[in-house]
Amino acid sequence: MSFDYHEAFSRNLGWVTETEQEILRNKRIAIAGMGGVGGSHLLTLTRLGIGKFSLADFDRFELANFNRQAGASTAHLGRNKLEVMVEMARGVNPDLDIEQFPAGIDADNLDAFLEGVDLYVDSLDFFALDIRRAVFAACYDKGIPAITAAPLGMGAAVLCFFPGQMSFEKYFLLEGRTREEQALRFMLGLAPNPQQLAYLADDSKVDFEAGKGPSTPMACELCAGFAGTYALKILLSRGRVPAAPRGIHFDAYRNRLVTTWRPWGNANPVQQLGLKIARRRINSGRQAAAVEAAFRTRPIERILDLARWAPSGDNEQPWRFEILDDHHVVVHGRDTRDWCVYDLDGTSSQIALGALLETLRIAASGEGMRAESALRPDSGEDAPRIDVRLVPDPAMSPHALQPFITSRVTQRKPLSTRSLSDHQKAALERAVGEGYRVHWIEGGAGRRQMARLLFRNAHIRLTTPEAYEVHRRNIEWGVQVSERHIPEGALGLDLPTRRIMRWALKSWERVRFLNRFFAGTWLPRLQMDWRTALGCAAHFVITAEKPLLTIEDYLAGGAAMQRFWLEATRLGLQLQPEMTPLIFSRYVAQSRTFTAVTAEQSLAEKLAGELGSLVGAAQDPRQRVYMGRVGFGPAPRSRSVRPPLESLLLDAPG
Secondary structure (H helix, E strand, C coil), X not given: CXXXXXXXXXXXXXXXXXXXXXXXXXXXXXXXXXXXXXXXXXXXXXXXXXXXXXXXXXXXXXHXXXXXXXXXXXXXXXXEHXXXXXXXXXXXXXXCEEEEECCCCCCCCHHHHCCCCCEEEECCCXXXXXXXXXXXXXXXXXXXXXXXXXXXXXXXXXXXXXXXXXCHHHHHCCCCCCHHHHHHHHHHHHCCCCHHHHHCCCHHXXXXXXXXXXXXXXXXXXXXXXXXXXXXXXXXXXXXXXXXXXEXXXXXXXXXXXXXXXXXXXXXXXXXXXXXXXXXXXXXXXXXHHHHHHCCCCHHHXXXXXXXXXXXXXXXXXXXXXXXECCEEEEEECCCCCCCCCCHHHHHHHHHHHHHHHHHHHHHHCCCEEEXXXXXXXXXXXXXXEEEEEXXXXXXXXXXXXXXXXXXXXXXXXXXXXXXXXXXXHHHHHHHCCCEXXXXXEHHHHHHHHHHHHHHHHHHHHHCHHHHHHHHHHEECCCCEECCCEEHHHCCCCHHHHHHHHHHCCCHXXXXXXXXXXXXXXXXXXXXXXXXXXXXXXXXXXXXXXXXXXXXXXXXXXXXXXXXXXXXXXXXXXXXXXXXXXXXXXXXXXXXXXXXXXXXXXXXXXXXXXXXXXHCCCCCHHHEEEEXXXXXXXXXXXXXXXXXXXXXXXXXXX
């Protein structure tokens, strides 16, 4: 079948007239760069019906291009990008008139590259700022309008430069700046309101000094859509096109479209402040990355760097690491029984240590090693020491749960009440492993029972001085992330309640005053316990076939818990521990007094019976390993993180 231009692009008609389509056919667009955005620009503009192009690129396709570049595929590995993209474009329109510049563009061929061009669409690598400045300057001198559409995160920021209006250089002010400063000014100039930073998962991947940064395919396609639309408007003189210093930034992840206006460009006082803040953030991130890099040179350090993300009560992290050699580390545990009412006989800390060892084992699989651990018999119960030996194993492949170690979080806000599927429940039940089972409390009636139990149990937490000391110590106020505590933003409380709680926790007398005269427990209990207990898919209790009697039992129980939690994360579920009813029931089962407030001790005894009726009255309370809730919902924006690995290391002997 022979190619027919009018038939091929007839579906554009309606949005453009036949006359306008013919105008587009005879326009020439120059595109420098056939990579992330350039390839998408070329194909989009070709399908728009543009008939002439001047294209430049000297690079070849490699594996690192696969996530975003239109021409990147196994069939094109190692091939010249320009050659491939010309083939793909001519596959859409064989009649294309294309001037090719396979050596790229420089001062010697820039005039030829822009000869007869009606519009320039910038597609150079983000960090290729010297040649970008030269191209935009040449366009300005020759009266050629120019578009730059930058992929930022999961969005696109667009600026247009027109003859006789603000130039590229006057807007960005790059002259005489260092390479890193130029990149920073270019980024902030494109996006004066940098929406993408709100969801940047790992800022260590942004390296202005090395000229590298993360990218997404969505952003590249959005750029092509914006550039293609503005190309149509410019070439057909249709509609308003914002010119620098005005721009547009759409972020699909944030569901936000913002128009930007920075008079005087980067000389604007607001922009100057933004640059100052950005420099500080970059320097801080570089220092942190340098520290991390220093401790990730050996497999054992990379393994421990992942292992430290294991969960622990109130983010206490009751462990330190002593590296003896490349295959031997000693985990020094410590419990908090001397001051934490929730750490009965150190068992909560032992469960956390078990989670650490399981995380270490999973992390070691990624390095092709088995992690074998043994508790030192001479170590004290309150300070166990555990030898972990890493054994190379050629048959070892990365564990399926390894990618979810750092993304596992605690969500303390309400979740969807959508039920878990049988497949999801079965996967979670398999995750705990042999010797354990999962008891589910679900459905509207089950959630209401748990809500009543947790609401009343929270009264104990909020009215006993022993629990007050824990809360006073373990909440870090005024922050969204905390390395060693629970950040205020992760409490699951609204702002007024957080402010009241922050004031009250200054002293036990304030807590008593609020509780006595202002029903001070109601707001936090309703938000942290009642509301969240009702807002989930299900509550769960992990139980062991035999009572947990020794440190080894609790270590194994912690490992089962961590597998469950990581599996929940793999399934896209959020999880929150609900351990205090279980802990108080252990005190009751052992006839142990945990508080000086008699009424609350009596309440704990009643609630222990209610918990037993929910999970099995005949069951020994010592069989209950872990308790919590799961459900569907977004990950929390505020979370506990971990201090750098080096702060958790002990010096080896000698």
